[in-house]
Amino acid sequence: MIVERSMSEQWLSNTYVVADELGGHAVIVDAGGPVQPLLDFLRRGQMELTHVLLTHHHHDHVAELDAVLDAHPGTPVLIHQLEREMVARATGMMSPGEVLESGALVIEPIHTPGHTAGMLSLLVDETDVFTGDTLFKGSVGGVRAPGHTTYADLKSSIMDKLLKLPGHTRIHPGHTDPTTVADELEHNRFVRIWRGLDPEGSQPCRAMGDEATLILLGDDYDGGHKAWIRWPDGSDDIVPGSQVQRAP
Numbered sequence: 347m348i349v350e351r352s353m354s355e356q357w358l359s360n361t362y363v364v365a366d367e368l369g370g371h372a373v374i375v376d377a378g379g380p381v382q383p384l385l386d387f388l389r390r391g392q393m394e395l396t397h398v399l400l401t402h403h404h405h406d407h408v409a410e411l412d413a414v415l416d417a418h419p420g421t422p423v424l425i426h427q428l429e430r431e432m433v434a435r436a437t438g439m440m441s442p443g444e445v446l447e448s449g450a451l452v453i454e455p456i457h458t459p460g461h462t463a464g465m466l467s468l469l470v471d472e473t474d475v476f477t478g479d480t481l482f483k484g485s486v487g488g489v490r491a492p493g494h495t496t497y498a499d500l501k502s503s504i505m506d507k508l509l510k511l512p513g514h515t516r517i518h519p520g521h522t523d524p525t526t527v528a529d530e531l532e533h534n535r536f537v538r539i540w541r542g543l544d545p546e547g548s549q550p551c552r553a554m555g556d557e558a559t560l561i562l563l564g565d566d567y568d569g570g571h572k573a574w575i576r577w578p579d580g581s582d583d584i585v586p587g588s589q590v591q592r593a594p
Contacts (some may be wrong), residue, residue: 347451347471348372348391349518352383357406358521358568364451364470365393371449373397375468375476376520379410385417396448399440399455400425401478401520402462403432404491411435426457426464429493440466456507460500461487467508474516481508481517482567483525486536488584490554497582505540522567535564536574550593551575553585563587 348365363384365372372393374384377400388395395418400408403425415421415435424446425432427439440446442457454469461479465487468476479487481504489500508517513528530537538544539562551560558575561582566572571587 347474349474350384350387351518352380353522354378354380354406354409359406360518360520360522361407361410362476362518363387363393364448364474364476365391366448366450369393371396371451373399373448373451373453374414375399375518376401376407376478377409377411377414378405378407379413381410381413385414394449395421397421397446398423399446399453399466399468400429400433400436401467401476402426402465403429403493404462404479407478407520408433426455426466428464429462432493442466458503458507459495460489460497460503461491462493463495464493465503467503469511469515473514474518475508475511476518476520477508478520480504480520481530481534482519482521483517483523483530484534485564485566485572486534486584488572488586490583490585497584500584501540504537509537519567535562536572539574552591552593553583554589558583558590560590560592563590563592 350363352361359378362375368391423436424438424440425436440455446453456467458467458480515527517525546561549560553575561574573587573590
């Protein structure tokens, strides 16, 4: 398997080419750009682009979809059915558990809601998983973005699906650096609390302008922070760290 990545300087979002071999078949995962280096890579490697696979509908993951289709007209663009109408140039749908093939690549969509309702992670050849905005190196997706679902969904997507994969599985997130299942189980601070390895915090704070309890202020992929907070009714949330003010 060949994995080539391009990262947007503006959003730090990743676009990937995944190919079976040089001269073979390939897919593009997301299209936030810049896509031109990946289009050049496909051309140099004489690879046939069979699909564009979208993890979710957010702009920073689809902004340069037109450029991909201009270079490869007629390429199927697939996304979860819940988000099909949110991307004008999507042509079809991926269903969790229904395997896709691109040459020798075997791709299994996994439904990982939380950050969005139709978020998909893509497990390729049972060795590499593309996690969109669900799981990052050292961090997790938020559940306040457009089309989000719940904290419970996000936690289940990570703990019951992604981190149940073998430890050596390589994780290619929707933003910044790759990691592995084993590394996230050991080092991701959100995951460590979910596993019972570290204690929850209990500091009073204001989150999104309301009273809350700060369970964890963790690092985020962009050098900032992601906050796990608990509301007075006992419900939990994952919000941008910039939206949290800790009590003195």
